[in-house]
Amino acid sequence: MKRIVIFxxxxxxxxxxxxxxxxxxxxxxxxxxxxxNPHAKVLExxxxxxVSALSFNRTAFTSxxxxxxxxxxxxxxxxxxxxxxxKFPEAILKVFPNKVINIHPALLxxxxxxxxxxxxxxxxxxxxxxxxxxxxxxxxxxNYDEGAIIFQAKCYIDTLDNANxxxxxxxxxxxxxxxxVVEQLLKG
Numbered sequence: 097m098k099r100i101v102i103f104x105x106x107x108x109x110x111x112x113x114x115x116x117x118x119x120x121x122x123x124x125x126x127x128x129x130x131x132x133n134p135h136a137k138v139l140e141x142x143x144x145x146x147v148s149a150l151s152f153n154r155t156a157f158t159s160x161x162x163x164x165x166x167x168x169x170x171x172x173x174x175x176x177x178x179x180x181x182x183k184f185p186e187a188i189l190k191v192f193p194n195k196v197i198n199i200h201p202a203l204l205x206x207x208x209x210x211x212x213x214x215x216x217x218x219x220x221x222x223x224x225x226x227x228x229x230x231x232x233x234x235x236x237x238x239n240y241d242e243g244a245i246i247f248q249a250k251c252y253i254d255t256l257d258n259a260n261x262x263x264x265x266x267x268x269x270x271x272x273x274x275x276x277v278v279e280q281l282l283k284g
Contacts, residue, residue, distance in 0.1 A: 098124035098173040098282040103180040104131050106214075108138025110178035110199065110270055115145050117275035124282045128170055132157065132182055158185050167192065176278060177236060181213055184236050196236040197281065199274055201266045203248055204232040208241030218259040218266065228252050229262060231269045233277050247277045 100118065104111045108129070115126045129142045134151040142149035156162035164187055167175070177184070177198040189196060200208060200217075207217045207229075221229045230250035235243035249272075251265040 097122065099171060100124050100126045100174050100176055100278065100282075101167065101170055101172040102126055102129045102176045102178050104129060104136060104138040104178050105133050105181040106136055106138065106179050108136065108141045108179070109267070110274055111138050112141045112145065113271050114176065114178065114275055114278060115142070115147055117279075121279065123279050124173065127172070128166075130163065130166070132180070154182070157182065161187070164188050164191060174278065174281060178274070179214075183210075183240060184238075186238050189236065189238065194235060197246065197278070198234055198236050198241070198243070199270060200232045200234065200241055201229075201263075201270075202232065203228070203230045203250065204234060204241055204245060208232075210240050212241070215259055215263065218262040221253065221262055222257065222259050226253055229266065231266060231273065233274065246281070247273065249273050 102111045102114060111129055118125045126147055129138060129147055129149040131138055131151045139149050152163050167188060175192055175196040184196060202217045202221065207220055228250050230248055232245055233247040234245045237243040249269045251269060253262060
């Protein structure tokens, strides 16, 4: 059985969806969730779902090897960023090459980069009067949202849609596609 570690920063709906999806699967399971936010709702979700969850600070993540050592001990087959907002350190990427993926709430390369997450993305999509948007699942490299694209799914934007409407459509795409793409990657 393949081992999945999730990184999240906020409410954890994608993390919860992945945990539930893999609970009765033979392909893999979520063995741990790590967060940079000690107040993140994802911690409560993990407790309810009986999944190990830890929070860490920036020093443990970037300038010491604390998080790297946790990952080495966990030996994940895949590291999944699900609403994780910090840039991933090169030290971790070198130890886990092509094993770190992210989900982004837009059709990359559009609306990617530092500061482009969540409602910031949806507001920019609406401000630019885009006709469609979607999700991108991609490998993580040393630059924000520039890793190789694994999967994209699109949705259309109606002329009356606002950023909240777009957020709802994106959330539906994430819930439908993210676990399936993760499972395909685990299957090789």
